[in-house]
Amino acid sequence: MNSDITFQAGVKDVIPTLLGYIGVGVVYGVVAQTSNFSLLTVALLCLIVYAGSAQFAITTMIVSGSPIPAIIMSAFLINSRMILMSTSMAQYFKNE
Template identity: 45%
Template sequence: MILDETKGTMSGIKSSLPIVMGYLPIGFAYGLLGVKSGFSVLQVFALSLFVYAGSAQFIAITLLSSGTNVITLIMTIFIVNLRHFLYSTSLSQYMKRIKRNYIPLLSFFITDETYAVAITDLQNSDNYDERYFYQLFFMSYAAWCTASFIGAISGTFIDGSANVGLDFALPAMYIALLLMQISGYKKIFVSIFSGLLSIGLIYVFPGNTNVIIASLIGAGMGVFLDRWKQNS
């Protein structure tokens, strides 16, 4: 939780700094890979501007470069991003004080990373308004688009493989965001259980369905443990 000392409200700009630092190498890797996969700098940059979903963008350039049809592409990205329904549901309880006309715009900027930071801040403070969301979301969005553009430009000058050793960046950032939210034995247990369940479901369900199912079961277990603790 980071408060704006001048206004007494949480500073979305300061809260966005971990995301910005994580987005720089990942966005660069995406832009580089996009150009190396045969797309123009403009196409790669436009995908960041209008889609703004890291995993979906990596999938999109991989599938499109291999000649996958549009229907398959749309269905794949839809399944991968189903987790955003969970994010929106979780954040909706904190949007009640936000004017309705802001919500459709703000919803576009919900990602794994912005959700993780926002939910951690919001659970620990009620000193926020729409400025917090705009600052957090726009700073993260700007960092992603800028890194993508720089990566794409760099891709036009770098010869050979697009693999520049940045494969670790995405999972490393997810681990860091998870650790930010873990406090207490219950959250540790649910996190480990959900992770192991997701790994086990890889061998049962195709694509990224395992992540959705493990998330739902893990969330259900968290609710059950909360109620069990309240009733005990």
């Protein structure tokens, strides 16, 4: 009984975040469609890359014919902000 209440509360709490993801997903779908990406390409990119900003950059770079190492390095640099954020947050999780 208690787990049902917790699950329902979790679903209610995640709705605002879900709406944000849906908006970004639709926009990326439009960009990918405009770039003539296949459904398989879009699905693989969404499964492999978990960063919306990197997905947009990768799509633009693929369309413009950028070399693969440049695309990989760009995605790494875009996501390096997560390294900085996680190191600054680590102090709050030391005792966890």
